[in-house]
Amino acid sequence: MAEQEEKQFSIQKIFCKDVSFETPNSPKIFTSKWQPKVDFNLGTHVDPLEDDVFEVAITVTVTVKVDEQVAYLAEVVQAGIFTLKGFSDTERAPLLGSYAPNALFPYAREAISDLVSKGGFPQLLLAPVNFDAAYAQHVQQQSTPNSVN
Secondary structure, eight states, X not given: OOOOOOOEEEEEEEEEEEEEEEOTTTXXXXXXXXXXXXXXXXXXXXXXXXXXXXXXXXXXXXXXXETTEEEXXXXXXXXXXXXXXXXXXXXXXXXXXIIHHHHHHHHHHHHHHHHHHHTTSXXXXXXXOXXXXXXXXXXXXXXXXXXXX
C-alpha cells in the first residue's frame, strides 16, 4: 500500500507586482469640499508556475471621486508564490481561491493606504474582505447554468 503524501502549504514569497496612483485633477481637487465617493474593486488570479507551485495575485482598485471629479485612482497588484503539495484538486481550489488571497490582502491594503497618504489625501483604510464568502459565491456561480436576466 502506497504511503499518502504529507500535505504541505507554504508561502515562498509575497511581493508587490504592480502599483499605480493617479491624481488627474490635482492640485484643484484639494480645494474641493472633501465628501468622497469611493468605488472599490477586487480581483484574483491564479497561475500555475510548476508542479505544486502557484502564483496568486489580487488586484485592488480604488477610485475616489469628489463632485464627479476623480480625486485619485489607486491600484495595487499584490502577489505571492505558494507551494501546495499533497492536496487533491478539490482541496487545492479553496486554498488558492480563498486562503492565499486572505494572506495577501493585508499587504495590498497597506500599500493602498500608503499611496493615498503620500498623495496628500486623508487616510483610506479598506475594510477587511471575506474571501471565503467571495470564493463560495464564485463556486456557486460556476455551478449554476447561465441564465438571462
